[in-house]
Each structure stands twice: as structure tokens, then as C-alpha cells.
Amino acid sequence: MIRITNIERFATHDGPGIRTTFFFKGCMLHCPWCSNPETWSSSPVLLHDAKKCTSCGLCEKACANGAIRLVNGQWTYDRHKCRVCRRCEAECLNDAISFSGNDYTVSELVTIAKKDLDFYEESQGGVTLSGGEVFMQFEGLRELVHALKKEGLHVALETTGCYSNEKLKEIADEIDLFLMDLKHTDAEKLYEATGADGQLVMDNFRYLADHYPEKIILRMPVIPRFNDDEETILSVLDFAAQTGIAEVDLLPFHPLGKSKWIQMGRRYAYENDKMMDKENLYPYIQIGKEKGIQVKVGG
Numbered sequence: 001m002i003r004i005t006n007i008e009r010f011a012t013h014d015g016p017g018i019r020t021t022f023f024f025k026g027c028m029l030h031c032p033w034c035s036n037p038e039t040w041s042s043s044p045v046l047l048h049d050a051k052k053c054t055s056c057g058l059c060e061k062a063c064a065n066g067a068i069r070l071v072n073g074q075w076t077y078d079r080h081k082c083r084v085c086r087r088c089e090a091e092c093l094n095d096a097i098s099f100s101g102n103d104y105t106v107s108e109l110v111t112i113a114k115k116d117l118d119f120y121e122e123s124q125g126g127v128t129l130s131g132g133e134v135f136m137q138f139e140g141l142r143e144l145v146h147a148l149k150k151e152g153l154h155v156a157l158e159t160t161g162c163y164s165n166e167k168l169k170e171i172a173d174e175i176d177l178f179l180m181d182l183k184h185t186d187a188e189k190l191y192e193a194t195g196a197d198g199q200l201v202m203d204n205f206r207y208l209a210d211h212y213p214e215k216i217i218l219r220m221p222v223i224p225r226f227n228d229d230e231e232t233i234l235s236v237l238d239f240a241a242q243t244g245i246a247e248v249d250l251l252p253f254h255p256l257g258k259s260k261w262i263q264m265g266r267r268y269a270y271e272n273d274k275m276m277d278k279e280n281l282y283p284y285i286q287i288g289k290e291k292g293i294q295v296k297v298g299g
């Protein structure tokens, strides 16, 4: 079984052509700008959409564990008490409650992926495995990749790069494309902000660049006050040039994950930040050229 938070068909980003993207549950990082914070926990996560909620109280009545309370119309949810029975979700007539995380067998996922075979063929597309961090469910990942390759599908992994090199070596041969993040070259700053082991991430980049240089795209989400300064962006381009990585995608910050943070009852650290202007990053296209790298803005 593989626990998935979302399945996106006809996706046109995160790899070439038209794609089906499976979002895996579980992540060892905790980037405060994350667009998919509901993927972090390995367990299903309750999302409450206040815009749809009419404060009818049906969910409170349905919960035998006292995890939901409506106090003066204010909805509160205690994750420690919740046993994920999903009765509240079933009772809500307004679809204001949903759970992120459903289990699928490998063959169920392959069947879903194969629904769009014609579109993949026409557009040179395929399947992208994203998250969360796909390596958190390594056994399932390995099995799924193998099954998708048996069907002749193009498989891309969107990944943090933060896991043991042994696991990477085990499946790297079967992967067609790695979309791998490098968020900062300063390991201490990276760890402080995200919990990632920067040395491990950079070692995995070096391994892929040495063995599969044609399969790797380095992605850098450009985040206000974390890595959006010229020195940090240049250091990532220099790392790519030195390591032999041919393409770097700079991904301008966007606050599209904000509503999920709110639905999870958590504060979004970038609530006052607007979408970054792509044009600010265009000068790095020419700088990349001079370093022998193709830089794309937005991927």
C-alpha cells in the first residue's frame, strides 16, 4: 500500500508533456513555505474549510472522542484526541471536512496512470511521483516505479534529495528524470529552516551528476528572506556548474499553499508575502549561460 494525498491528472508541470502526478504522504523536512503541508505527517490529516462551514454542529455530535468542539460558533479540533474514524467527514453536509491521505495498492495506481496513455504518447509525457518526500515510503516507491516502467511509462521523481545514498542507488537506474531541490548551499541555514541535511542532499546531487547527468534538473524554490539574495542564488548556480548539472530551474515563491495551512489550523509564515515577480529572476538566465548552465525561471 502507498499512502497518497492527491492525484493530479493532466498536469503540465513537474516533467515533460502531459502527466499524472501522485503526491506521496510523509516528509522528513518542514519547509515553512511548503505548498503541501498536509503531506508532512504519515497519518491522514484533517482539513477544515471555514468558508464552507455553517457551524451546524453535526461533526461535533458525530465525534465520539470529543476531538471537535464548537464554542460560540468557533470550530476547534484536537488532533491528539482524533482517531481518524472519519465520521465527521461523512456527517458534514457541506464538504467542509476532508482528510488528506488515502491508501492505494501499486496496481490501483498503475491502473489510474494508464488511463491517460494516449495523452502521454502524444505529448511525450508520463507519471510524476511527488510529495511529501517519495522516499519516505521507499518499499512502495520501488515497487511502483518498477511496475510503471514495466508498462513503458516515463517516470519522473520530484524529490528533496534528503535520504540515504543507498536507497537512491537502488532505484536511480529506473528513473527517467529527477527533479531535485537544492534550497541553499549553506548546510547550517538549510538545516535551520527546513531540517534537511545539506551535506546528504549535495552528495546525492554529486552521485546523480556523476552517473546520470542527463537525468537531473536542479530546482531551487526562491523564497523571501531565506535564499532570494544574489549571493545565495549564484552559489547554487556555481554548485550546479561545478557538479556538472546542465539545467537549473528557479521557482519563484508563491503563496498558493496558504489555504491549506489555515485549514490545518496552523499559522502560515508567509501570510504577508505576495507572489514573487518572475522578472526579478530573469538576469540569472544570462548568468547561467556564462557558467554553461541552462537556467529556466518557473521550470
Ligand code: SF4
Residues within 6 Å of the ligand: 052, 053, 054, 055, 056, 057, 058, 059, 060, 091, 092, 093, 094, 095, 096, 097
Ligand atoms: S458538520 Fe461541517 S458544516 Fe457543520 S459544523 Fe461541522 S464542519 Fe461545519
Ligand code: SF4
Residues within 6 Å of the ligand: 062, 063, 064, 065, 066, 067, 068, 081, 082, 083, 084, 085, 086, 087, 088, 089
Ligand atoms: S475523524 Fe473521528 S475522531 Fe477524528 S475528529 Fe472526526 S469524528 Fe472525531
